[in-house]
Amino acid sequence: MKSKQQKSKLILWGAGTARTLRPIWVAEELGLIYKLNPIGPRTGETQTDQYTELNPKQKVPFCEDGDLGLSETMAISRYLINKYGSPDTLQTPDTIEGRAKEDEWLAFIYGELDETSLYVMRRHGALASIYGEAPAAMDAAEAYVKRQLNVIHKYMRGREYVLNENFSLSDIFLTTCLNWVNAYEIELESELEEYRARIVQRKAYIKAKKVNQKNS
Ligand SMILES: N[C@@H](CCC(=O)N[C@@H](CS)C(=O)NCC(=O)O)C(=O)O
Numbered sequence: 001m002k003s004k005q006q007k008s009k010l011i012l013w014g015a016g017t018a019r020t021l022r023p024i025w026v027a028e029e030l031g032l033i034y035k036l037n038p039i040g041p042r043t044g045e046t047q048t049d050q051y052t053e054l055n056p057k058q059k060v061p062f063c064e065d066g067d068l069g070l071s072e073t074m075a076i077s078r079y080l081i082n083k084y085g086s087p088d089t090l091q092t093p094d095t096i097e098g099r100a101k102e103d104e105w106l107a108f109i110y111g112e113l114d115e116t117s118l119y120v121m122r123r124h125g126a127l128a129s130i131y132g133e134a135p136a137a138m139d140a141a142e143a144y145v146k147r148q149l150n151v152i153h154k155y156m157r158g159r160e161y162v163l164n165e166n167f168s169l170s171d172i173f174l175t176t177c178l179n180w181v182n183a184y185e186i187e188l189e190s191e192l193e194e195y196r197a198r199i200v201q202r203k204a205y206i207k208a209k210k211v212n213q214k215n216s
Contacts, residue, residue: 008035009064009066010064011034011036011064012024012061012062013036013037013055013062013063014037014040015038015039015060017060019061019114020061021176021209022073022173023061023076024061024211025176025204025205025209026076026081026172027080027208028203028208029172030085030089031089032080032084039051039060042127046059055069057071061073062076063080065083074110077172090167090168091166092169098163102163102168102169102170105173108148108151109152109170112144113145113152113177114180116141117141117144117145118141118145118177120138120141121141121142124137124138124141125138142184142186146186149186149188149189153192156191175196175199175200178193178195
């Protein structure tokens, strides 16, 4: 595979979570050479002076590429695609309208499914000893997940990928969220489960999943 990457200066930080999987998956789709520092959240590894200097948010994932340091799953993934993507691998849509549709779905999947509902369930479920018990928030977040899934289910009917004919970053975000939904044993409509099951057969996903397990 022809790659725009000359010499590997790419370092990805973080492993073991749905969010750390995303930039690793993107890097695998792009065929990039990278070093993974598989630090995990809540292990103390994000709190060291060295890491805090790199990422004052003390969170994973984080990416270094030469002089550039980047946090935020979406920013890292988009950067890698914009810098190293190609028509053979992954690309940002090339029209303003296409990019707007990608923004729309990424914002919806990340904002509504990930942060507003699935992560709330994680914080007040498995991580309740840190973030506190909140049964009402858990119930509301689960109901909210189901509402967002209904929207996605209707939209995805008859579609191969989120953005029409091309596999894109939106599919990476959606699939990682659908995996998360499965892990919480929330029922998925059969079309969405079929979509998820199809996407997770991608070679790059299988490799990324293995790499991301390093620290879990
Ligand atoms: N908005 C950030 C969220 C990153 C995030 O919250 N990461 C979690 C792991 S999934 C973390 O590092 N938690 C450690 C902490 O909050 O101390 C992104 O999308 O990258």
